[in-house]
Amino acid sequence: MPRGYEPEDFLTPRDASGEREPATEQSSRDQVARDKLPTTVPQWLHKTRIETQLLPLSPGRSMKYGVRNSETATILELGKFRAIAQEDLAEFAYGGDKGRIRPDIANLMRQGLVEMKSIPHEEMGSRKLLTLTKNGHRFLTETQSAGKGQVLYSGFTKPREANHDADLYLLYQKAAEKIEGQRGRNLRVVLDYEMKKRLYRDLAKLGPGRVSSEQKHLVAERHGLQVVRGKIPVPDIRIEYQARDGERARVDLELATSHYRGRSLAEKVRAGFSSTPTGRMLRSSGGCWISVN
DNA sequence: CGATGCTGACACCAGGTGTA
DNA sequence: TACACCTGGTGTCAGCATCG
Structure with missing residues (x-):
């Protein structure tokens, strides 16, 4: 299709x-x-x-x-x-x-x-x-x-990252299917590399030294992200698309692999990311939930 | 009481930016 | 190009709370 x-x-x-x-x-x-x-x-x-x-x-x-x-x-x-x-x-x-x-x-x-x-x-x-x-x-x-x-x-990057990237493709397919089921179109993929690059560039522009909480919130907001306990968690993948009503929308997704610790995952959830099981679990269970930010 | 899950602390690594 | 400094990611260990 x-x-x-x-x-x-x-x-x-x-x-x-x-x-x-x-x-x-x-x-x-x-x-x-x-x-x-x-x-x-x-x-x-x-x-x-x-x-x-x-x-x-x-x-x-x-x-x-x-x-x-x-x-x-x-x-x-x-x-x-x-x-x-x-x-x-x-x-x-x-x-x-x-x-x-x-x-x-x-x-x-x-x-x-x-x-x-x-x-x-x-x-x-x-x-x-x-x-x-x-x-x-x-x-x-x-x-x-x-x-x-x-x-x-x-x-290729390191083996773990290469596998992670490959798993994101599966994750994307699941999410894209759901978005299109809701009449979303013009999907665009943004990987964490790109988001981090933009985010760190903006943080660096604030100058040397400690960035204030307020400044951090402003930068995070500009990138559609949130500050959680002083940090700005970046999702593994973002899908930007045109929603049914014509508005630009996005979904942030996080791949929850087996080595993920409770705290890390909790931060991601607090930041509003959707989570899904590992690649193999994705394949077998088809489990994936999406929240539109 | 033991198993389980969550959290904090810490160390190390990778990647990005700015600067000399 | 190398370096310093920043970030988040990852892994380990330990403490605490909850539950059966």
Whole structure:
């Protein structure tokens, strides 16, 4: 089911110049693919094939890339979440069709746009995670494939963080389903990295030394956050969207992993975040609750 | 009385910003 | 680029309250 962005939100000079394929030329296979594309992918991506040439990162030959619509959608998802488990991507982005995801991933890896690693996992032993490479990041940036203001990430971090990022993708899917059930649209993903970056920048602007409680409250409020016991807890992921009535709305979500201590979780709850069980529990129980701030 | 859950304190780590 | 300083995250231990 396509969800989210309006095509005009993502019009690039290429789109405006009419290079987009006419809808009438869509094959039935493309129609099937459209129905299974990731939830955060703009609809026009279902119809395009991007061929672009990127300047070399270092002196040498420039690289020319040929990427199918479904592949662009896939790297866009990877850019938004930094790391996604291959099986989760197959389930949500390809409707469980592993036969379709394999050639896409192979093509992206062959072109050096995507990287795959087997990351150790506490509960699952290990799992195959995918992430964008630097070239993949440049590809999305220069083709303007992501929406306005959508921050993209590339490269693996530490194993625990990579697993955490991958779990957030599952969490997002659950929440997005609920938001769209309430007629929310134009969903945008904000990870904690981005929120912390903005938050700390504003706190740093207040100058050296101790920040007063009042100043902290003002900064937190500006970012849609709350001060809890002198701290500003940042949610793992924020989903910004357009609510049914047209108003901008957001949902802050926290992934409650097994190592979470009572106090930490209590602070998050006080700060108004929604909580959900670990990735595996998400998969088995489907449990997730959402509160709109 | 023991199990359980919550909380405080502490240490260490990672990531961000500002500055020299 | 290195460093200092800030933040939150994570892990451990211990004390306290509650419950069966």
